[in-house]
Amino acid sequence: MLELTPLQWAQLALWVPLLSAVVLAAVWPLRKAGGPAAGVSLVAATVNLAAAAVLLFGWLNGAEDVRHTAPWLIGGQGLIELGVHLDGVSVSMLLVVAVVAWGVQVFSLGYLADEPKAGFGRYYTWQSLFLFSMNSLVLAPNLLQLFLGWELVGLCSYLLIGYWFTKPSAAKAALKAFWVTKFADMGLLLGLIVLYTHTGGFEWTATTTAATTVTLLFFLAVMGKSAQFPLHIWLPDAMEGPTPVSALLHAATMVAAGVFLVVRAAPLFAQAPLTGEVMTWIGAFTALFAASIAVVQTDIKKVLAYSTCSQLGYMVAALGSGAVLGGYFHLTTHAFFKALLFLAAGGLIHAVHSNEISHMGGLLKKLPVTGWTFIIGALALAGFPGFSGFFSKDLILEGVAHQGQWVPLAMLLVGAFLTAFYMGRVVFIALLGAPSEHAAHAHEGGGSMKLPLLVLAVPALALGFFAGPVAGLWGHEYHFHLGWVGLTASALGLAGIGLSWVMFAKGGAQGLLAAFAPVGALARSGAVDRLWATGYRQGLQVLGGAIAWLDRYVIDALMNLIGYLSLALGDRLRAVQTGNVRDYVYAVVAGLLLLGAWGAMFPG
Amino acid sequence: MMQAWLILAAALFSLGLFGLLTRRNAVGILLSVELMANAVNVVLVAFGRWHGVADGQVFALFTTAITVAEAAIGLALVILLYRQRQDVLVDAATEMRG
Numbered sequence: 001m002l003e004l005t006p007l008q009w010a011q012l013a014l015w016v017p018l019l020s021a022v023v024l025a026a027v028w029p030l031r032k033a034g035g036p037a038a039g040v041s042l043v044a045a046t047v048n049l050a051a052a053a054v055l056l057f058g059w060l061n062g063a064e065d066v067r068h069t070a071p072w073l074i075g076g077q078g079l080i081e082l083g084v085h086l087d088g089v090s091v092s093m094l095l096v097v098a099v100v101a102w103g104v105q106v107f108s109l110g111y112l113a114d115e116p117k118a119g120f121g122r123y124y125t126w127q128s129l130f131l132f133s134m135n136s137l138v139l140a141p142n143l144l145q146l147f148l149g150w151e152l153v154g155l156c157s158y159l160l161i162g163y164w165f166t167k168p169s170a171a172k173a174a175l176k177a178f179w180v181t182k183f184a185d186m187g188l189l190l191g192l193i194v195l196y197t198h199t200g201g202f203e204w205t206a207t208t209t210a211a212t213t214v215t216l217l218f219f220l221a222v223m224g225k226s227a228q229f230p231l232h233i234w235l236p237d238a239m240e241g242p243t244p245v246s247a248l249l250h251a252a253t254m255v256a257a258g259v260f261l262v263v264r265a266a267p268l269f270a271q272a273p274l275t276g277e278v279m280t281w282i283g284a285f286t287a288l289f290a291a292s293i294a295v296v297q298t299d300i301k302k303v304l305a306y307s308t309c310s311q312l313g314y315m316v317a318a319l320g321s322g323a324v325l326g327g328y329f330h331l332t333t334h335a336f337f338k339a340l341l342f343l344a345a346g347g348l349i350h351a352v353h354s355n356e357i358s359h360m361g362g363l364l365k366k367l368p369v370t371g372w373t374f375i376i377g378a379l380a381l382a383g384f385p386g387f388s389g390f391f392s393k394d395l396i397l398e399g400v401a402h403q404g405q406w407v408p409l410a411m412l413l414v415g416a417f418l419t420a421f422y423m424g425r426v427v428f429i430a431l432l433g434a435p436s437e438h439a440a441h442a443h444e445g446g447g448s449m450k451l452p453l454l455v456l457a458v459p460a461l462a463l464g465f466f467a468g469p470v471a472g473l474w475g476h477e478y479h480f481h482l483g484w485v486g487l488t489a490s491a492l493g494l495a496g497i498g499l500s501w502v503m504f505a506k507g508g509a510q511g512l513l514a515a516f517a518p519v520g521a522l523a524r525s526g527a528v529d530r531l532w533a534t535g536y537r538q539g540l541q542v543l544g545g546a547i548a549w550l551d552r553y554v555i556d557a558l559m560n561l562i563g564y565l566s567l568a569l570g571d572r573l574r575a576v577q578t579g580n581v582r583d584y585v586y587a588v589v590a591g592l593l594l595l596g597a598w599g600a601m602f603p604g
Numbered sequence: 605m606m607q608a609w610l611i612l613a614a615a616l617f618s619l620g621l622f623g624l625l626t627r628r629n630a631v632g633i634l635l636s637v638e639l640m641a642n643a644v645n646v647v648l649v650a651f652g653r654w655h656g657v658a659d660g661q662v663f664a665l666f667t668t669a670i671t672v673a674e675a676a677i678g679l680a681l682v683i684l685l686y687r688q689r690q691d692v693l694v695d696a697a698t699e700m701r702g
Contacts, residue, residue: 573702574702575702576702577700577701577702578698578701578702579697579698579699579700579701579702580694580695580697580698580701581630581633581694581697582625582628582694582695585624585625585633586625589621589624589625
């Protein structure tokens with residue numbers, strides 16, 4: 001074992017992926033070779049995984065927090081620093097990112113094996129860049145570095161969604177993701193500016209009277225990054241990227257950056273009860289809204305995308321209710337089981353060359369590893385008792401109930417029912433249903449596509465039983481306790497699975513499908529997208545119209561008035577220029593006399 | 605004595621000014637300007653003598669030289685005017701009216 005200090009391990013986790021990205025970007029023969037490029041990136045991901053594992057092990061054994069910073073800029077009110085902050089929160093997130101990123105990179109070896117070599121190399125360059133960006137976000141010692149990492153992962157998201165950039169829909173989706181999140185990120189930037197002017201720094205531990213303004217602005221950015229209604233519109237489109245990208249960025253890590261920001265800045269958010277209230281409501285509404293849309297999606301990735309929106313809503317609602325442990329624990333469990341679901345979905349898609357669940361069917365027999373790991377992920381997501389999602393969701397619901405937020409709690413409970421229902425639907429149709437002709441020649445991917453599934457299935461299955469030590473990392477205590485809220489949620493989850501079994505495995509209760517028709521119509525009509533588009537367009541048009549009016553009737557009018565006055569005055573003054581020399585002479589003499597008179601009146 | 609010189613200068617200046625204001629002939633106007641300039645020269649020399657310094661005379665010489673140059677340009681303009689209009693009456697030459 002290498003004898004390194006925690007700081008050195010953290011430096012390793014940070015710089016090795018960057019080194020890999022820079023090498024792959026600069027040495028184009030290596031990048032264009034494809035396979036070797038993947039090898040370089042995978043070595044970096046493995047080093048990162050080892051470093052993160054060592055660090056987590058250290059912190060589970062009660063290592064001291066480490067803070068190492070270097071001066072970056074001389075600010076108006078002191079030094080602005082960059083560096084590394086190691087504590088239970090950052091170390092655990094680091095490991096989550098490392099495990100999922102490693103799994104995704106391994107999985108991509110098989111999933112993208114048919115890609116052109118240059119594209120394959122490009123993909124791994126961006127994967128390495130993403131790993132560095134996410135680590136710099138997670139390890140940030142202050143909110144400014146977190147913002148830098150935040151923007152970097154946004155860039156990687158854009159690049160990876162648009163991986164198939166020659167496909168117009170992918171290019172459009174990448175742009176949409178970029179614009180929507182960038183719009184929201186203005187909130188983070190403005191919040192940081194307000195924070196800096198009030199406290200002279202970017203510390204998340206600051207106490208300030210402007211906490212409500214700052215946190216509300218931060219929350220705008222969180223809504224964009226973590227896809228909260230009504231800024232969730234980019235996430236379903238982001239599924240245009242390769243499925244492993246969806247697993248890593250758009251399910252497990254990058255979209256959770258918003259939640260991570262709230263966890264990190266919890267001391268600031270604790271000073272703003274209003275922000276918490278807003279978060280609880282928006283989170284709960286998103287959880288319900290997105291879950292109900294997921295029910296009617298036929299594209300397996302879209303189901304999972306809306307599910308991600310919905311689960312992020314749970315986390316946001318929890319953090320809004322002050323249930324930091326619940327929110328953060330759900331982030332962790334969700335990262336594992338949703339990455340698992342996406343990768344397994346990728347395996348299914350790879351097998352039938354279609355995203356439609358109706359084109360799958362009976363795949364469990366043909367792809368046992370992929371199928372069973374998908375079922376594990378689905379049970380965790382549905383909050384089936386004993387699976388990881390059960391414990392974290394229970395913590396969230398208890399937290400919201402503890403605050404007495406009964407309406408959001410009801411939304412979250414209905415959401416839990418729908419979650420179980422839509423996951424049941426996917427499992428019963430795609431894995432257990434009647435085989436479709438598309439699935440005739442389906443077969444499982446190679447070892448590189450099985451190993452990550454098995455690795456991720458372990459935490460998805462069992463992480464809940466380690467809630468105690470994990471809570472200890474974050475300075476919380478955890479005691480398992482199943483109250484009436486948890487029992488209700490579990491009952492609703494089981495009911496959801498049961499209903500989906502009746503409807504999609506037994507073909508009963510088809511009348512209920514009609515109940516979801518309006519939701520389907522709403523989802524297909526893209527009402528929220530259109531609302532934004534028209535809002536944007538109308539807003540710009542109204543603004544543009546106002547500015548045009550101002551330009552035409554105020555600024556131009558002012559200019560015209562000056563012009564007119566000059567002309568009129570000149571016209572009057574023309575008479576002075578008679579052209580007669582003697583008039584000029586008279587004027588000179590008159591001036592002379594006036595000067596003389598002046599001198600006589602005011603001598604000296 | 606100083607008083608007498610100043611009266612002479614004032615009389616010369618007034619004569620010139622009167623001519624400047626009343627003449628219609630461009631040559632007459634130029635002559636009047638010369639009179640006024642010479643009135644100034646008289647004042648310069650007189651005050652130079654009064655203070656017992658040569659500055660006034662030196663300055664008068666300067667003024668004379670400049671006046672000569674001015675007269676040369678003025679006369680050239682008068683000749684051009686004559687070539688254009690076959691007379692040198694300034695009242696009629698109002699082409700520069702705005």
